Amino acid sequence: MTLTQQALREHAALRILAARPRLAARHDLTSHEGLLAAQRDITAEDPTEGTLAVVVLRSFDLARWTRDTCAFALGIDPRQAASWRAGFTRTVFLAGDPAHLCERFSFAHVAPDLSAAWTAPGSAARSAALRRLLKLFNAPAALPARPDVVVDVPGVPRLADRPRVRRALYIATAGCTIAEALVHLNHVLVEAVLDGLIAPGDQLSLRQVPRVIGTPARLAGVRVIADDHDPNRLRAAAGLTEEIPLA
Amino acid sequence: MTTLSPEAPASRVRPAERHRVLLAPITVTPSKPLTPSHLKGLLWTDVMYRATRPLAEVTYRYSHTTYHATEQTLGFWEFLDRTHGDVDYSGLTVEQIGELYVAFRAADRAPAEALRPYDDAAERGWVHPASARVLQLWSGQYAALGLHDPGLLRHQPPGLTLEAMLSRLTALGMCLDQRDVGGPVYLDLTRHGLPLRQLVTPDGRPNYLCCALRELLPLAPDFDEVVLLYDGELDPDYQQLARVLAAQGPRVRRVSLGRVPVDGQIRSARHGGWRDLHAGPLLENALAEHDAAAVCLGMRLYFIAVLGPGQQQSFRADLLRQTLRRAARLLEAAPQHEVSPLAEHLARHRKDQLYVDPYRLTSGLLGRRRAAPALDLLATVFL
Numbered sequence: 001m002t003l004t005q006q007a008l009r010e011h012a013a014l015r016i017l018a019a020r021p022r023l024a025a026r027h028d029l030t031s032h033e034g035l036l037a038a039q040r041d042i043t044a045e046d047p048t049e050g051t052l053a054v055v056v057l058r059s060f061d062l063a064r065w066t067r068d069t070c071a072f073a074l075g076i077d078p079r080q081a082a083s084w085r086a087g088f089t090r091t092v093f094l095a096g097d098p099a100h101l102c103e104r105f106s107f108a109h110v111a112p113d114l115s116a117a118w119t120a121p122g123s124a125a126r127s128a129a130l131r132r133l134l135k136l137f138n139a140p141a142a143l144p145a146r147p148d149v150v151v152d153v154p155g156v157p158r159l160a161d162r163p164r165v166r167r168a169l170y171i172a173t174a175g176c177t178i179a180e181a182l183v184h185l186n187h188v189l190v191e192a193v194l195d196g197l198i199a200p201g202d203q204l205s206l207r208q209v210p211r212v213i214g215t216p217a218r219l220a221g222v223r224v225i226a227d228d229h230d231p232n233r234l235r236a237a238a239g240l241t242e243e244i245p246l247a
Numbered sequence: 248m249t250t251l252s253p254e255a256p257a258s259r260v261r262p263a264e265r266h267r268v269l270l271a272p273i274t275v276t277p278s279k280p281l282t283p284s285h286l287k288g289l290l291w292t293d294v295m296y297r298a299t300r301p302l303a304e305v306t307y308r309y310s311h312t313t314y315h316a317t318e319q320t321l322g323f324w325e326f327l328d329r330t331h332g333d334v335d336y337s338g339l340t341v342e343q344i345g346e347l348y349v350a351f352r353a354a355d356r357a358p359a360e361a362l363r364p365y366d367d368a369a370e371r372g373w374v375h376p377a378s379a380r381v382l383q384l385w386s387g388q389y390a391a392l393g394l395h396d397p398g399l400l401r402h403q404p405p406g407l408t409l410e411a412m413l414s415r416l417t418a419l420g421m422c423l424d425q426r427d428v429g430g431p432v433y434l435d436l437t438r439h440g441l442p443l444r445q446l447v448t449p450d451g452r453p454n455y456l457c458c459a460l461r462e463l464l465p466l467a468p469d470f471d472e473v474v475l476l477y478d479g480e481l482d483p484d485y486q487q488l489a490r491v492l493a494a495q496g497p498r499v500r501r502v503s504l505g506r507v508p509v510d511g512q513i514r515s516a517r518h519g520g521w522r523d524l525h526a527g528p529l530l531e532n533a534l535a536e537h538d539a540a541a542v543c544l545g546m547r548l549y550f551i552a553v554l555g556p557g558q559q560q561s562f563r564a565d566l567l568r569q570t571l572r573r574a575a576r577l578l579e580a581a582p583q584h585e586v587s588p589l590a591e592h593l594a595r596h597r598k599d600q601l602y603v604d605p606y607r608l609t610s611g612l613l614g615r616r617r618a619a620p621a622l623d624l625l626a627t628v629f630l
Contacts, residue, residue: 134443
């Protein structure tokens with residue numbers, strides 16, 4: 001599939017509409033200028049207000065982190081999910097060792113190998129003490145090259161609701177640091193879980209490509225960002241495909 | 248009056264019972280004149296060292312080699328070579344080299360890669376001629392001030408390489424190493440509620456805390472007490488350092504000293520503007536009016552007893568002159584020996600710690616109702 005500029009604008013508009021219908025209504029989201037204006041409104045909002053989640057990372061492995069991000073998002077209760085969604089699933093990534101923090105702080109999800117931990121989405125004040133103790137996750141290296149890998153989404157499949165599916169999750173690696181990849185993939189993953197696109201028992205095929213272009217399947221979720229090389233263009237930083245049924 | 252010699256009281260304590268104390272003050276980057284704040288720290292440590300020695304086995308660890316690896320030293324050396332080329336530093340004064348350091352601090356930083364050859368050479372014992380010149384000039388000033396020389400000109404490498412130190416920290420569960428994602432290495436005491444503290448930058452440069460750990464982690468287990476003397480502004484770092492060292496066994500004491508304001512302002516030496524307020528001119532003026540012994544005692548009385556551990560009082564040249572005169576009078580009036588044995592006298596200036604508190608001891612000399620201090624005490628500790 002080819003991601004045209006119009007398709008990218010539609011993905012970006014749908015995300016704003018899903019999160020903040022009233023803000024979306026104030027702008028013409030079919031135009032590049034309208035999207036930029038909406039983005040400016042969002043950026044101007046007080047960062048101390050709104051809901052955010054904190055991810056504490058001791059070490060990073062893409063497949064392991066993807067699996068745990070899904071596990072975390074699947075455990076979020078609907079009320080928290082709604083306010084987090086309204087805050088564009090804002091997430092702060094911090095360097096820290098969950099093994100040293102579990103006694104003092106309560107986490108909604110902790111990776112089984114203690115490589116990462118997630119706080120439930122909540123007000124900035126609720127995570128202020130944790131954020132004071134730790135530092136922003138500083139990961140300027142590029143994603144290490146790796147073959148495609150399949151991640152099983154944890155949890156018991158609810159087969160009565162819908163069959164298990166496989167989707168491909170693409171991340172654009174050109175010019176992308178690990179810290180940036182985390183941000184892009186996190187939005188795509190958690191929003192797909194909150195929207196029911198990813199469910200327990202599903203499979204995700206992780207694919208690192210220089211650019212998310214010409215994907216064989218249509219994309220159901222796209223992380224749309226401004227193109228560094230041309231501010232008048234958009235590009236996909238990450239994308240989740242439509243489902244591929246599993247036997 | 249007793250007839251005990253100064254050595255006698257110490258010998259009353261059997262060697263087997265003597266505790267081991269490590270004094271580890273923060274070092275001054277060899278790139279600038281010694282300001283009143285520096286002098287205060289050096290004199291304070293010297294009195295602590297010499298007053299504690301009759302009571303315990305004291306090691307005074309002060310290695311410039313250890314801290315050459317910091318960015319402020321290596322960066323200075325790289326800056327000098329890049330911007331000034333081959334200069335004969337042997338003829339420069341410490342002020343002139345200090346001016347070059349001020350220029351370095353105001354300039355843009357070189358990339359970490361540019362410092363690597365300097366780091367490699369420093370690890371093998373090389374010292375840039377500019378810093379070698381500063382250390383040589385400081386050595387003369389140390390001698391004039393009667394300061395014990397802890398090895399200013401010696402190559403004293405830390406006991407652990409960077410990697411070995413980080414492995415040791417990791418084994419203690421105190422290291423968060425994120426170099427595999429291009430990130431920094433942190434000292435991780437979050438288990439104790441202390442914030443993450445960076446030790447190595449993402450581009451691989453260690454900071455002074457990292458250097459201190461390379462030096463003190465392997466030394467700490469050999470001592471009963473480790474005393475860290477440092478500038479009060481570094482208190483959060485030293486709390487962390489103390490926590491790591493205490494895990495090695497010794498009791499760790501933090502002695503935080505306030506800087507000496509000049510005209511009400513605390514300025515870092517990196518900004519220059521030291522005028523004639525540094526070791527060279529201060530010593531020259533003092534020695535023009537007094538003999539060496541009065542200068543040694545007077546400087547200690549002023550920088551320890553008069554200024555105290557805090558930083559409320561600005562430097563006052565008139566008060567220093569007055570204190571030097573007081574020192575000369577004390578020396579003239581000094582009897583040969585203290586009334587009580589020297590070790591007993593010194594031991595009174597401790598609380599529950601092994602080291603002798605320089606402030607209590609030195610301010611005690613100025614007490615109005617106190618008998619004039621005796622030469623055994625003065626010669627052992629203050630001259």
